[in-house]
Amino acid sequence: MTRIIVVGGGAGGLELVTKLGRTLGRKKRAKITLVDRKSSHLWKPLLHEVATGSLDEGVDALSYRAHARNHSFEFQLGSLQSIDRDAKKIVLAEQHDEAGELLMPQRELEYDILVLAIGSTSNDFNTEGVRQHCIFLDSPEQAHRFRTEMNNEFLKLHANQGNGTVDIAIVGGGATGVELSAELHNAVAELRNYGFGDLDSSKLNVNLVEAGERILPALPPRISAAAHQELTKLGVNVRTSTMVTKAEADGLTTKDGEKIHAKIMVWAAGIKAPDFMKDIAGLETNRINQLVVKETLQTTRDEDIFVIGDLAQCTQPDGKFVPPRAQAAHQMSTQAFKNIIAKLNGREMKPYIYKDHGSLVSLSRFSTVGSLMGNLTKGSMMVEGRIARMVYISLYRMHQMALHGMFKTGLMMLVGRINRVLRPNLKLH
DSSP states (O other), X not given: OEEEEEEOOSHHHHHHHHHHIIIIITTTSEEEEEEESSSEEOOGGGHHHHHHTSSOHHHHOEEHHHHHHHTTOEEEEOOEEEEETTTTEEEEOOEEOTTSOEEEOOEEEEOSEEEEOOOOEEOOTTOBTHHHHOEEOSSHHHHHHHHHHHHHHHHHHHHXXXXXXXXXXXEXXXXXXXXXXXXXXXXXXXXXXXXXXXXXXXXXXXXXXXSSSSSSTTSOHHHHHHHHHHHHHHTOEEEOSOOEEEEETTEEEEXXXXXXXXXXXXXXXXXXXXXXXXXXXXXOBOTTOOEEEOTTSEXXXXXXXXXXXXXXXXXXXXXXXXXXXXXXXXXXXHHHHHHHHHHHTTOOOOOOOOOOOEEEEEETTTEEEEEEOGGGSSSOEEXXXXXXXXXXXXXXXXXXXXXXXXXXXXXXXXXXXXXXXXXXSSOOO
C-alpha cells in the first residue's frame, strides 16, 4: 500500500490530506498520514480576530484527530526533525510538556510520497530587540498573548479612571497589520458594552508602521489609498516610509532616530520559512528558507517530495513567484492532489498556474476593501462595503467546504448565527 505523508496541517496541508483521505484512504488504496506539532487547526487569516477577542477560537478550531477519523487518514502529533531521502523516512522530534516531561519519543515514519506544507513564520530581518519585545501574530498562542496583554492594559486604564492611553505599535502594513489595526478599534467599541464605559477610541493610540511608501503594497494603489483613508478616519496613525531599526521594552526606534512609544508591539513585516528548513536533506532552498519546486510542485532534487503553500518557491511562466496567500495554498493543494493521483496512476502531471482572484482586506465591521480579478470579473474591479465583506467571508466558507462539504458548512453557518445571539460579541475570558 502506498504511504503518503503530509507534514503541516495549515490551510493547504489540511485540505490536501482531507481529499487524499476521502479518495485513497477510504478505499484502502493508500495509507494517508498527517503530521503537525499542534493538535488543532485554525485558519491563519483569522488570527487578528482571535487576538482582539472578536473570534472565539474554541468554536472555530478544528481537532486534527477528530477530522482524521471522519476522513480516513491518520494523525501523528509531532515536529519534523529531519528527512532521510535514501531510506524514504522522516524523523519526528521528541515531544515534551510544559514541565519538560517526555510526552512522545522520537519516531520514524516511512513514506513513498512526502508533502511538505509547514507554512511560514514572521521574518524579523534580524532587527535588534524584535524577538525579545514584539509579538509575532503567526500562531494561536501568539494571538492569546496579544489578547491577554491588551486586556491587561485596558484594565489598568479602567482602574486609572480612563486617564492615559493604551499604546500599541504594529510593524508591517500588509493585510495582517491593517486588519489588526481596525479590529482594535472594534474591540474598544465593544468593551464599552461590558463595563468599560470610560473607554473610547481616543484612549487607543495605534501606530501602524510601514517601511514602504504605502500600506498594502501588494494591492493596487487606489485600494491601498482607500484602506489608508478608512484607518485614519478610525484614528489609526498610519506611518509610511518609516523603517524600524530597534525594539525595546517601551517602544520602537526608527531609522531617523525617532521613538514610537508602545506598551504592546506586533511584528508583521514579512515572512520566511522556518530556519530548520534551510538545505534540509540536501534539497534546494532560497534565502528565506523556502523549498524550490518545479512547476509540478515537486522539489527540484527529489520527485517524491511535493511542497505547497508558503513553504514553496514556485516560479510562474512570467518569471514571478507565487505569493504567500491563503488562495495560493488552496490552489496548490488542489493541483498537488491531482498530480499525486496522476503519479500513482502513471499519468502525466500538470503544471501549477497561480490564478489571482484578487485580494480583500477586512477593516473589521467598519469596512472591507479590495479587488476582484480573473474569473470573477473582466480585468480588475475595486470593491468595498457590503459586497466586499460577503466575498471576504466566502473565502473562509470555501476553506470550510473543502474540509467538511457543503452540508456541514451550512450547519456551521447556522450555528454561527445562533452564537451571535447567545454569546457576547467579544471573547472576555
